[in-house]
Amino acid sequence: MREQVRFAVLGPVSAWRGAVEVDLGAPRQRAVLAVLLLAEGGRVPVDGLVDALWGDAPPASAVGSVRTYVHRLRRALGEGASLIRSVGDAYVVRALPEDLDLAAFRELTARAEAARRVGDLEQAAAHLRDALALWRGPALAGVRGEFAQAGREQLEALRLSALESLLAIRLDLGGHADAVPELAALVAGSPLDERFREMLMLALYRSGRQSAALQTYAEARTLLADELGVDPAPALQRLYERILRADPALLAVARSEEPNGGAPVEMT
Incomplete structure (x- = not known):
């Protein structure tokens, strides 16, 4: 049984593996996780992540940077890495209501x-x-x-x-x-x-x-x-x-x- 990974966006963007808070890294890396969590189980194309992070003026390295951020997030989340899944040229985070404060808020x-x-x-x-x-x-x-x-x-x-x-x-x-x-x-x-x-x-x-x-x-x-x-x-x-x-x-x-x-x- 995997160690529970919980996420929060209703306040500082955060994650916990069990009782330990996860270091989500640099601001843009944290932003990648925020975009994925706000999709609430929906797929987010890499291009969508690029737009969210850099707007209309992304650097040439933007796509590579996004993939690096996702790799680092998976590593930081440990056993929860499987929560960030690749689906074609997109990523998705599937979190149950008890794992994401926004989902719990909607359910309540x-x-x-x-x-x-x-x-x-x-x-x-x-x-x-x-x-x-x-x-x-x-x-x-x-x-x-x-x-x-x-x-x-x-x-x-x-x-x-x-x-x-x-x-x-x-x-x-x-x-x-x-x-x-x-x-x-x-x-x-x-x-x-x-x-x-x-x-x-x-x-x-x-x-x-x-x-x-x-x-x-x-x-x-x-x-x-x-x-x-x-x-x-x-x-x-x-x-x-x-x-x-x-x-x-x-x-x-x-x-x-x-x-x-x-x-x-x-x-x-």
Whole structure:
């Protein structure tokens, strides 16, 4: 039985052979592994690796360098070398969900969605907390280049989507007061992202802070007008109007209110 090799991209690009972290070598060598892992079991042609590493201006030695990097990665991974397979003029890394944090993240968020669909909000929240706990900082940390930046943005969108789902569930379960500081921090960090501002307004209103909820909307309206020359989205406007008239339906939660509707989410 082979020694388990685990990979991570939700933070610094890393690998472990058993309990020992593997030295993945120079930045471009580490980048090769990152590209292969992001393919999540798909084939990556050598030309694709060249493009990812050097963009439009690869050196004449680029293909040879890529093959050298793959050889060194296989050697560093030891018994896990068979995980990086040659398939024609391409390479592929096949990792099970328990071997790659990104695959595990996707599986946990899928389980959360399934639990949410059948109304098991507590189980959905538990899966989402486990998924978010896999993040160890900014994705693909230590890898440079346009491909890495694009990958980081895509992965960050996945993280924020999972975080949005978790916070929405916590509001549904009555944990609005606990969620206010986290939502306020998210709004401060991404002031033009209306989805978290909408949840902050709802959390404030359900916490008995109607004026603060209305002020949050006013800040959004001013900011959007100044920065983008647009009005708040229709969903945000509708929520504002409902809070303004103190719509009692906004106070409805999935079950009787609890003092702590879920453990706080660690922000990265």
